[in-house]
Amino acid sequence: xxSFFKNFSxxxxxxxxxxxTDIHSHLIPNIDDGCDNLENSLICIEHLKRMGFNKIxxxxxxxASVYPNTPVIIxxxxxxxxxxxxxKNIQVEIEAAAEYKVDELFTEYLATDNLLTFGDNYVLIxxxxxxxxxxxxxxxxxxxxxxxxxxxxxxxxxxYWNDKLHKFEYLKxxxxxxxLNLMSLVGQYGLAAKIVAHKLLSNNxxxxxxxxxxxxxDVNTLQKLLKxxxxxxxxxxxxxxxxxx
Ligand SMILES: [Fe+2]
Numbered sequence: 001x002x003s004f005f006k007n008f009s010x011x012x013x014x015x016x017x018x019x020x021t022d023i024h025s026h027l028i029p030n031i032d033d034g035c036d037n038l039e040n041s042l043i044c045i046e047h048l049k050r051m052g053f054n055k056i057x058x059x060x061x062x063x064a065s066v067y068p069n070t071p072v073i074i075x076x077x078x079x080x081x082x083x084x085x086x087x088k089n090i091q092v093e094i095e096a097a098a099e100y101k102v103d104e105l106f107t108e109y110l111a112t113d114n115l116l117t118f119g120d121n122y123v124l125i126x127x128x129x130x131x132x133x134x135x136x137x138x139x140x141x142x143x144x145x146x147x148x149x150x151x152x153x154x155x156x157x158x159x160y161w162n163d164k165l166h167k168f169e170y171l172k173x174x175x176x177x178x179x180l181n182l183m184s185l186v187g188q189y190g191l192a193a194k195i196v197a198h199k200l201l202s203n204n205x206x207x208x209x210x211x212x213x214x215x216x217x218d219v220n221t222l223q224k225l226l227k228x229x230x231x232x233x234x235x236x237x238x239x240x241x242x243x244x245x
Contacts, residue, residue: 014226015052016182018236020243022053024124024153024179024210028077028096031069032061034214038084045081046090047219048211051226055093057118057245062098064105071116074098099124099153102133110142117148119245124179126153131160137174144175151208154181156196157189168205177241179208183221185231201238209240 016022025048026034027041035041048056058081060074061067078096085092097118100106102125109115117123123143127133143150152171155178161167168178183189184197200206211222225231 016222016226017052017054019053019209019240021055021057021245022048022211022213023057023059023118023122023151023208023242023245024099024181025056025058025213026060026099027056027058027094027213028060028074028081031073031077032067034060036215038080040216041081042084042088042090043216044213044219045085045092045094047216048213049090049092051219051222053092053211055095055245057095057097059097059099059124061101062105062109063101064103068105069098071114074116097122097124099126101126101128102136102139103128107135107139110139110146110148113146115148120149121147122149122151122177122245124151124153127158129158132158136171140171140174140176149177150175151177151179153179153210154184154189154193154212155205156180156184156193156200159192162192162196165199165203165205168200169203172205177207178205179210180206180235181212182209182225182235183212183218185235186221186225186228188218188221198234201234204238206238207241209235209238209242 026032029035029038029041060069062069074096097116115123140150184193187194
């Protein structure tokens with residue numbers, strides 16, 4: 001019988017090892033709305049490792065007035081984390097970058113090239129959930145001109161684009177890449193985000209996958225996805241670029 005999921009064998013793959021690197025998470029304790037203490041961070045990292053990730057690029061929020069994190073704060077947090085991982089003998093490769101909200105602070109950092117990047121000059125950005133920034137095209141253009149590779153986090157979560165697939169296609173023509181949140185597929189952010197997530201995957205618009213893990217409860221949600229055969233097949237066959245990181 002013809003199988004659409006011709007690359008997938010549930011007998012051989014039952015974890016996220018095919019993704020390799022998680023490029024979106026909030027694991028540095030107490031600097032954003034992610035893990036609230038070091039112990040929880042270590043537990044989450046251990047579970048990410050058990051679920052198959054062999055590398056983590058953790059991405060604290062940088063958001064004017066709400067989370068005005070700096071490279072110094074983030075790198076100090078990373079140092080604390082790597083020391084604790086070593087002490088507990090948890091072996092996983094971990095780096096830090098940021099999830100930049102496109103706001104006035106980001107525009108400033110972009111102008112002065114004060115950005116935390118990962119891999120081949122990738123920068124993870126997110127937008128307001130209320131309305132897209134008026135200067136989004138200009139920001140993407142500037143980023144690309146300067147040699148950065150913008151990755152828009154969780155495009156499925158911006159409600160104002162729920163029924164505007166052409167917006168994503170347009171942003172892609174500008175050079176913007178897209179990172180889907182794995183948990184969107186199992187309804188973590190509501191039905192609308194779940195539907196858009198599936199639509200984006202079906203239209204081959206997703207470049208990267210990420211957990212966007214904030215707390216231990218998210219581990220359970222990710223495990224739910226591992227048990228959901230159809231959703232899992234879909235992400236497996238999306239051939240994410242995460243392993244390049
Ligand atoms: Fe995030």
